[in-house]
Amino acid sequence: MLDCRLEKQRRDYRVVIELATERARVALFGPSGSGKSTVLACLAGLAVPDGGYIRWQGERWFPPALPLHRRALGYLSQHETLFPHLSVADNVLFALRDKRQGANGPWVSELRERLHLDPLWHSRPHQLSGGQARRVALARTLARQPGLVLLDEPFTGLDRPLVRELTNTLKTWQERLGFTLIAVDHDPLMLQDLCPTVIAMDEGRVIQQGSWTDLRHAPANDRLRALLDLPV
Amino acid sequence: MSKDGVRALSLAAAGLFLLYPLWGLFVPVGRWDWAHAGAPGALATSLGLTGVALVIVVAVGTPLAFSLRTAPRPLRTLFEAIVLLSVLMPPLALGLLLALAFGPRSAVGAALLRLGIPTSNSSTAFVVTQVYASLGYYLLGATAAFDAVPQALEQSAALLGAPPAQVFWHITLPLARLGLGAAASLAWVRALGEFGAIMVTAYYPHGIPVELWVDLQDQGLPTVLPLLLIFLLCALPVPWLLRLVARSRGYA
Numbered sequence: 001m002l003d004c005r006l007e008k009q010r011r012d013y014r015v016v017i018e019l020a021t022e023r024a025r026v027a028l029f030g031p032s033g034s035g036k037s038t039v040l041a042c043l044a045g046l047a048v049p050d051g052g053y054i055r056w057q058g059e060r061w062f063p064p065a066l067p068l069h070r071r072a073l074g075y076l077s078q079h080e081t082l083f084p085h086l087s088v089a090d091n092v093l094f095a096l097r098d099k100r101q102g103a104n105g106p107w108v109s110e111l112r113e114r115l116h117l118d119p120l121w122h123s124r125p126h127q128l129s130g131g132q133a134r135r136v137a138l139a140r141t142l143a144r145q146p147g148l149v150l151l152d153e154p155f156t157g158l159d160r161p162l163v164r165e166l167t168n169t170l171k172t173w174q175e176r177l178g179f180t181l182i183a184v185d186h187d188p189l190m191l192q193d194l195c196p197t198v199i200a201m202d203e204g205r206v207i208q209q210g211s212w213t214d215l216r217h218a219p220a221n222d223r224l225r226a227l228l229d230l231p232v
Numbered sequence: 233m234s235k236d237g238v239r240a241l242s243l244a245a246a247g248l249f250l251l252y253p254l255w256g257l258f259v260p261v262g263r264w265d266w267a268h269a270g271a272p273g274a275l276a277t278s279l280g281l282t283g284v285a286l287v288i289v290v291a292v293g294t295p296l297a298f299s300l301r302t303a304p305r306p307l308r309t310l311f312e313a314i315v316l317l318s319v320l321m322p323p324l325a326l327g328l329l330l331a332l333a334f335g336p337r338s339a340v341g342a343a344l345l346r347l348g349i350p351t352s353n354s355s356t357a358f359v360v361t362q363v364y365a366s367l368g369y370y371l372l373g374a375t376a377a378f379d380a381v382p383q384a385l386e387q388s389a390a391l392l393g394a395p396p397a398q399v400f401w402h403i404t405l406p407l408a409r410l411g412l413g414a415a416a417s418l419a420w421v422r423a424l425g426e427f428g429a430i431m432v433t434a435y436y437p438h439g440i441p442v443e444l445w446v447d448l449q450d451q452g453l454p455t456v457l458p459l460l461l462i463f464l465l466c467a468l469p470v471p472w473l474l475r476l477v478a479r480s481r482g483y484a
Contacts, residue, residue, distance in 0.1 A: 044391060068390035069399075081388040085406045094402075095392035144393065 002148060002180055004062075006042050007051035008204075010035065014050075015204035025174055025181040027195035029188060029215075031223050035204040036184040040150045043182070044068070044075045056148060074146035074179075076137055078153040082125040088136050089121050095144040102143070111139040114169050131162050138166060142173065149174075151183040155190060167193045188212075188228055200224055257461060261453040268455050274443035279466060281355055281439065282424045285362035289370045289419050294412065297374035298400070312375075318368035323428030330361055331432050358434035362423035370419035377411020378404065413478025417471030424467050440467075 001022040008015045015035035019026075028036040041047035043054060045061070045068040054061040061071055082091050089103065092111065096102035112118050115135040125133060134155060141149065155163045167190060174181050185191050191198065192212045200208040200215060208220040219225040233241070300308050321329075334341040334351040341351045351357055381404050389399045405412075427441035435442060440463045447455045 046387060068387060069393050069395050071391070072393070073391070075388075075391045079384055081384050083385060083389070083403060094389065094394070140392065 001058075002043075002054075002056055002182075004043065004054040005052035006039060006049045006054070008035075008038050008042055008047065008049050010038065010204060013204040015039065017199075017201070017204075017206055019182075019199070021180055021182070021197075023178045023180055024197060025171070025183070025195040027191040027198040028182060028184045028201060029186075029191055029198050029224075029227070030201035030207075031227055032186060034201040036201055037152050038204075039201075040075070040152045040182065040184055043148075044073060044150055045071055046075075071148075072146055073148040073150060074141035074144075075150045076141045076152070076154045078156040080125075080133060080137075082128075082133055082137060082140070084125050086124075087121070088117060088123050088125070088128070091125070091136055092117070092139045092143050094140060107145065108143065111142065115139050115166075131158055134158060134162075135166070138170075145177060145179070147179050149179050149181045151181065151185075153185050154183070156185075156187075163190050164193065170194060186227065257457060261457065263454060264458045265451065265454040266458050268447075268451060274438045274440050274459075275462060275466060277355075277358070277437045278424060278439040278441075278463070281358045282362060282420065285359045285366065285423045286416065286420050288359070288363050289367050289423070290416055293367055293370040293374055293415075293419075297371055298378050298404070300375050301378050315368045315371050318364065319372065323365065323426060324432065326364060327361065327429030327432030330364060330429060334360070334433075352433055353436040354434065355437060358430065358437065358439065361429050361433045362426055365426045365429055366419040366423040369422050370415045373415025373418055374408075374412055377408040377415060380411060381407045409478045413474045417474045420471050420474065421467075 001020065003020045005018045006015065013035070015038045017035075017039055019039075028039060030036055038047060042049045042062075045065060048065050049062055053063065056071070056073075060066070083094070086094070092108065093099040093102055096108075102108055112121065115138060117136065117139060120128060120132055120136065125136070128136065138154070155166060158166075170181070171194060173179075181195070183191060183194055196211065198209065198212055198215055199206055200220060202221060202223060208215060208224070215224070216228055216230065219228060219230065225231075300311065303311070318326075331352060332338065334344065334357075336342055336345055336351075344351050349356055385407065386399050386403055389403045390396070394402065425441060427445065430439060430442060431445070438446065440459070444456055444459060444463070447459060
C-alpha cells in the first residue's frame with residue numbers, strides 16, 4: 001500500500017497532498033503547473049519533499065529520502081530516457097538481475113509480444129520512431145514487475161490509436177499483476193481510459209477526487225471545467 | 233560551391249596547415265645520420281615512463297572529475313581554478329617550482345630523500361613531472377566529458393534499481409568514453425612532449441624531447457631528424473588508439 005503526505009514548496013504555491021492507495025489505478029489531473037508532476041517526482045525520489053512522509057508496503061521512503069535505486073517502482077516520463085548506447089534488448093533487460101534468464105522468461109516474452117518489440121529487439125534507440133521508443137520505455141519500466149508504477153505524461157505526442165492500445169495493455173496488466181498505478185497527464189481522455197479514480201489538483205492542492213463521472217458532472221472550478229472541455 | 237564542397241575545402245586547408253611543419257623533414261640538411269640517432273634508451277624512457285604517468289593520471293583523474301559533478305558549486309569553482317593554474321603554468325616555471333618543492337631544502341623533498349626516493353634526475357622525478365604537466369589537461373577534458381552525460385539517464389538507471397556503481401560502469405562511463413578518450417589522448421601528448429619542466433627536474437634519464445635538444449646542440453640536424461621521425465611514428469599511434477577504442481562501441 002502507498003501511504004503518503006507530501007509537502008513541497010514551488011515558486012508560487014505549496015504542493016500539499018495526502019494519498020493512500022493500493023492495487024488501484026489513480027489519475028492525477030489538473031492544469032499545467034498544478035503540482036501533479038511534483039507529486040510523482042517526490043514519490044520517485046527525483047525531488048525531496050519539504051515535509052510529510054512516504055510509506056510503501058510498510059517501508060519508509062521519506063524521511064529520510066531513500067535512494068532512488070532502493071525504491072521498488074517503475075517510473076515513465078514523457079522525456080526520452082532510453083540508454084542510447086544499449087540495444088532495445090539491453091534497455092528492456094537493464095533492470096533484471098539475471099538478464100539471460102529474464103530474457104527467456106514468460107514475462108519478457110509477453111512484453112515483447114504485446115508491445116511489438118520483436119522486430120526492434122536488436123535495434124539502437126536512435127533507430128526507433130517516437131512511438132516505438134515509448135513502447136520500449138514502457139517495457140523497460142515494467143520488466144521487473146514493480147509494485148508501484150508512476151506515469152508522468154507517458155504518451156505525450158503519440159497518436160490516439162497507439163495511446164489507446166498502450167492504455168488497454170496497461171489496464172490488462174495492472175488488473176492481472178495488481179500493481180498500483182498513478183498517472184499524470186493533462187489529457188483527460190487518456191486518463192479516463194486508464195484510471196477509474198481521479199484526483200484533481202490546482203495550485204498544489206487537491207480540489208476534488210472520486211470518479212470521472214462525478215468530476216464531469218460537477219467540476220470544482222472553471223479551470224477544471226475548461227480542461228474537461230465542458231462549457232464554462 | 234556546394235555546402236559539402238566548402239566543408240571539404242576548409243578541412244583540406246586546415247589539414248594542410250597542420251601538416252605543413254612536417255615538410256621540414258624533407259628540407260635538405262645533409263645526409264641523415266641514422267647511426268647516432270637510434271637512441272633506443274631515450275625512446276624506451278619516453279614511451280615507458282609516459283605510459284606509467286598516463287595510468288596514474290587516468291586512475292587519479294577519472295574519479296576526481298566524476299566527483300566534481302556533484303560537488304558543491306563553490307568547491308567545484310575553487311578546484312577548477314586550481315586546475316587552470318596548473319594548466320597555465322609555463323613548463324619551465326613548473327620545472328623550477330617542482331625542483332624547489334621536492335628538492336632537499338623542502339620538508340617533503342628531504343623526507344623523500346630520507347626514504348631513498350630520489351627527487352631529481354630519476355625515473356620517479358620524470359613520471360612525477362609528467363603527471364604534474366598533464367593531470368590538469370586530463371581533468372579539464374574528463375570533467376567536460378562527464379558533464380555531457382545527461383543526468384536524466386543516470387536517474388533512469390537508478391530508478392530501474394541500479395546502485396550507483398552499476399550506474400557509473402554501465403551508463404556514465406560508456407556515455408563519457410569519447411570525451412575521456414580525447415582527454416587521455418591530450419594527457420599522453422602533453423606528457424610525452426614535455427620538455428621545459430623535464431629539463432629541470434629529470435634531465436636524466438634522457439627522454440626523447442631532452443635527447444632531441446642534446447643531439448641538436450652536440451651533433452646537429454642530420455642526427456635530430458631521424459630521431460624526430462622515430463619519435464613521431466612511435467608516439468602517434470597511442471592517442472590514435474585511445475580514440476579508436478573510445479569509438480569502437482559507438483552508437484552514433
